[in-house]
Amino acid sequence: MAKKEPVLSVTDLKKSFGPVVIVSGFSLTVYPGEAVALTGRNGAGKSTILRCIIGADHPDSGQVLVDSVPVLETDPRIRKSVATVIDDLDFFPDLSVVEHLDLLARAHGIPDSDDAVDEVLREVQLVPQSGQLPGTLSSGQRRRLALATAFVRPRTLLVLDEPEQRLDTEGVEWLTQRLIAERDRGLAIVFASHEPALVERVATKVINLKGAMYESGDEQESA
Numbered sequence: 001m002a003k004k005e006p007v008l009s010v011t012d013l014k015k016s017f018g019p020v021v022i023v024s025g026f027s028l029t030v031y032p033g034e035a036v037a038l039t040g041r042n043g044a045g046k047s048t049i050l051r052c053i054i055g056a057d058h059p060d061s062g063q064v065l066v067d068s069v070p071v072l073e074t075d076p077r078i079r080k081s082v083a084t085v086i087d088d089l090d091f092f093p094d095l096s097v098v099e100h101l102d103l104l105a106r107a108h109g110i111p112d113s114d115d116a117v118d119e120v121l122r123e124v125q126l127v128p129q130s131g132q133l134p135g136t137l138s139s140g141q142r143r144r145l146a147l148a149t150a151f152v153r154p155r156t157l158l159v160l161d162e163p164e165q166r167l168d169t170e171g172v173e174w175l176t177q178r179l180i181a182e183r184d185r186g187l188a189i190v191f192a193s194h195e196p197a198l199v200e201r202v203a204t205k206v207i208n209l210k211g212a213m214y215e216s217g218d219e220q221e222s223a
Contacts, residue, residue: 040209
């Protein structure tokens with residue numbers, strides 16, 4: 001039986017902002033069907049690692065590969081492989097909810113894009129709001145729309161930063177079940193979370209970050 005190739009390989013990642021080192025010596029390998037949760041206090045480097053994984057930030061040193069391809073945010077191979085919800089998305093102010101999702105689905109060549117958009121709208125419970133502009137949605141509804149933008153496009157790697165933010169109890173349960181389904185159908189997932197129940201039920205591996213925040217030149221570093 002052929003050995004699985006990793007979806008994501010991170011090797012000896014280091015990232016600083018000015019003299020402050022945020023992440024140092026971080027390595028990670030994620031295979032199909034694995035879900036890795038990054039936990040730890042605010043400022044421990046979770047978001048920085050995720051931004052480096054998707055190419056939004058460039059590491060000072062180290063390597064990030066997705067499907068054996070070096071990560072470059074503008075590379076169409078990376079855009080085809082990686083779906084992400086990191087920051088609050090800047091939605092087009094003049095496009096409705098359904099128009100946003102339809103644009104994404106068609107841009108990524110999703111077959112039967114109308115059906116795919118309808119399905120994800122039903123799942124995130126935004127059918128009644130499908131004709132609204134994103135600016136008219138509640139914060140929880142905007143989070144559901146952001147998640148919908150990841151679920152309506154192709155992906156082998158799903159990268160999420162605190163996806164449970166602003167979701168109510170029902171929403172967190174839906175998200176948990178959806179991420180379990182994503183994992184079980186062979187996707188690789190890396191996510192940061194402060195929700196213990198979500199981490200426990202979804203993650204196949206948990207990495208508790210203590211951070212590497214220190215001034216350059218200091219001898220001591222957090223593990």
